[in-house]
Amino acid sequence: MDMDMDMDTDTDTDTDTDMEPLLDTLTHVPKLVIFDLDYTLWPFWVDSFPQPIQFQKDSSGKVIDYRGREVKPYCDSHNILLFLQSHNITCGVASRTEEKVAAEQLITLFGWDKFFKYKEMFFVDSKISHFDNIRTKSEIDLEDMLFFDDEPRNIYEVQRFGVVAYLVEDGITMRNFIEGMIKFSDKKTEYLASMEKNM
Numbered sequence: 219m220d221m222d223m224d225m226d227t228d229t230d231t232d233t234d235t236d237m238e239p240l241l242d243t244l245t246h247v248p249k250l251v252i253f254d255l256d257y258t259l260w261p262f263w264v265d266s267f268p269q270p271i272q273f274q275k276d277s278s279g280k281v282i283d284y285r286g287r288e289v290k291p292y293c294d295s296h297n298i299l300l301f302l303q304s305h306n307i308t309c310g311v312a313s314r315t316e317e318k319v320a321a322e323q324l325i326t327l328f329g330w331d332k333f334f335k336y337k338e339m340f341f342v343d344s345k346i347s348h349f350d351n352i353r354t355k356s357e358i359d360l361e362d363m364l365f366f367d368d369e370p371r372n373i374y375e376v377q378r379f380g381v382v383a384y385l386v387e388d389g390i391t392m393r394n395f396i397e398g399m400i401k402f403s404d405k406k407t408e409y410l411a412s413m414e415k416n417m
């Protein structure tokens with residue numbers, strides 16, 4: 219599959235350049251990639267900012283909290299989202315945040331509204347509710363979704379629900395992303411083989 223990495227990169231990371239050969243090995247790609255927010259796309263819990271939780275851009279274009287401190291996502295997050303967009307792979311968010319309005323605000327300020335077709339952000343015990351909603355709205359099968367999250371519990375639950383899930387340990391990186399894509403491709407191959415066997 220042609221998955222070259224000539225993405226519209228605008229960061230100073232060079233981690234993407236050696237990923238092209240890995241991507242070329244993929245047999246299957248997901249139709250939908252879903253991301254957790256806190257400690258997956260950005261290095262904090264939105265809930266943990268001091269109240270009032272509000273963000274804005276300063277005169278230089280930096281995103282800041284109400285104390286004027288800069289707020290940034292993980293350095294590869296934007297490029298990963300750009301990459302998916304440039305390959306017409308739909309993206310979404312599944313977050314258990316209790317600060318939906320603030321999380322929405324950050325997504326907008328980071329310029330990510332254009333990336334996310336589905337945003338399920340509400341506090342509930344399990345992320346299965348989020349995925350149930352996403353499946354209903356998108357009409358995409360669970361086995362065509364790939365999920366990234368930093369909490370083992372979410373990975374375990376969502377995986378049991380039927381979605382390929384990848385645990386990121388220190389925020390998403392390009393390497394995690396590629397490994398997740400490879401995991402998806404391998405699982406999909408297994409899934410199709412098992413379906414064939416059962417026919």
Ligand SMILES: [Mg+2]
Pocket residue numbers: 254255256257258367368369
């Ligand atoms: Mg998280």
